[in-house]
Amino acid sequence: MLNPSFPSSAYFHVPFCQHRCGYCDFTLVAQKDHLIEAYLNAMAEQTAKLGEGIELKTLFLGGGTPTHLSIDQLSRLFETIFSHFRLAEEYEFSIEANPLNLSTEKIDFLKQSGVNRVSLGVQSFDSDILTFLERDHRSDQIFEIVKSLQSRISNTSLDLIFAVPGQSLDGWKQTLQTAVQLNVPHLSTYGLTIEKGTSFWSREKAGFFDLPQDELAGDMYEFALEFLEEAGLKHYEISNFARPGYECRHNEVYWTGYPYYGFGPGAASYLDGVRRQNHRSVITWLKKVQAGESPIADQETLxxxxxxxxxxxxxxxxxxxxxxxxxxxxxxxxxxxxxxxxxxxxxxxxxxxxxxxxxxxxxxxxxxxxxxxxxxx
Ligand code: SF4
Known part of the structure; x- marks a missing residue:
């Protein structure tokens, strides 16, 4: 049971990626791994005032790409987290991952560290779509990684994108069929949106591509609803489908208005009825923490x-x-x-x-x- 006045969930934002995909406007830096050391120190600094042994029912590491960090770096981050928090008996500990930086050794390390749910940024099984999205993994690499993950951390979710320029309804059907064949218990499907400030934004404005018509995007979404329900994946949230018992408990905390901690650049928290949002710029967030100042950009008591x-x-x-x-x-x-x-x-x-x-x-x-x-x- 969650308690509305007592947080038992925490989010840690890991803002590093190998490169920035053209459509991505998340809080992150790419090709700036020299900042990881300072980030890890800042995360230790940010959590220092917390007590010890705070029980968490859900813990979520998102990004960016948390698995972009090496095992040693992840180990330091976990040390920071578990100096203050401990996992409840029936916990959910999720991490977002990209297919390319998940070696068997890293998956084993995550499992040993208590991770029991992995959200994998697959996006598509179609090589042309992956190239268009500027993803760095190839279609054939996904199957091996999912298999390796499933044998160690069975609660695996795949992220998939639809309504991509050049994608047909049949192509999307094929992607969903492949995902279902992989037998994962959770899928998230997102329509491609073009956000201001991304490289896709300027390319679309310059006429390099057009997004599919709303009607096609609608058909793709409707097909997903029907097909995934038939395959036993219940549509439990606008973008999310799960086999019974595999709904993301951490995200349910957000949707049902329960409190949670949030650490790292761009992270939000909801504590004692106050919503706070950290600076979205990784550099500003780092400088604020290093200067002993608050990294909070906005806060609001509702x-x-x-x-x-x-x-x-x-x-x-x-x-x-x-x-x-x-x-x-x-x-x-x-x-x-x-x-x-x-x-x-x-x-x-x-x-x-x-x-x-x-x-x-x-x-x-x-x-x-x-x-x-x-x-x-
Ligand atoms: S891997 Fe994910 S978080 Fe990183 S740039 Fe690409 S879409 Fe954004």
Whole structure:
């Protein structure tokens, strides 16, 4: 059981990659491994004021690419983490990884260190798509890595991207079929978005490529919903599918509004009702920590109504939706009184549905979730 006033989850951001993929706007530096030493010292500095033995039900290392760090470097990071935290009996310890930096030795090390879930940035099994996305692994390397991972850490998730320029519906179907054949218990699927500041942004503006039409992207998403459900992977969140019992527990903490620690550049935390966000620039974050200053760029204490509205926005991401009675008990607002117009408009548009107990997105609503949740702000 999670406790709303007691954090039992922590996120550590590892902002290093071999190179920056053209579509990526995450907080990271590429080809700057000389900063890893300073980063590890800064992470030790940032956690120094925590006590000891804080119990975590979920621990998540994201990036960047956490597995870009060597075994020695990861070992130092784990030493920092476990000087303050310990894992609860039924814990989930996830790490994000890229196929190319997962040697058997590293997988064994992760397993020995307690990692019991790996989220692998596969993105596609199609060599042309991988080249377009500027990924550094090849299609044929993925199978070996997934096999090696599965034999050691069976709770493996694959990230896949759809709506890539040049990708056909058949190509996407093939990618999903291959993923299902690999028999992993969890898949995440994301439509390609082009963010300002990425190299894809300027290339798209210059007319080097066009994103697929919304209709094709919609068909790809709908196919994933049907095909993966049939394959036993339940659609439990807008972008996530899992076999029963393999839903990502750490992400559920975010979606259900429970508190969590967050460390590293760009990391967010939610503690004592206050949301904090660290500086997104790795260099600024490092300099702040080295100078003994706070690396927090923004912080916000949510008023009760803001908390309730935020709970709707996150809660609708889950296919189970929002339990109206639990919502009222936890946030002190009746869902309908708080958002009658937004609910009515979206139910009439076929984007939301109400059951006796829950308010949730329909399949069509999942595709347009961003515009649905705007109505609840
Ligand atoms: S490997 Fe992942 S985190 Fe790193 S640059 Fe590419 S997409 Fe971004």
């Amino acid at each position: 008023a009760p109504e803001e908390r309730a509205r935020e709970a709707i926005i996150f809660g609708l991401r889950r296919r189970a939706g929002i339990n109206r009675r639990e919502f009222q008990e936890r946030y002190g607002f009746d869902l309908h009184q708080l958002a009658e117009t937004a609910i009515q408009t979206n139910v009439e548009a076929g984007l939301l549905e109400e059951t006796d107990t829950h308010l949730k997105l329909t399949s069509a609503g999942c595709l347009l979730a961003d515009s649905v949740v705007v109505d609840f702000l």
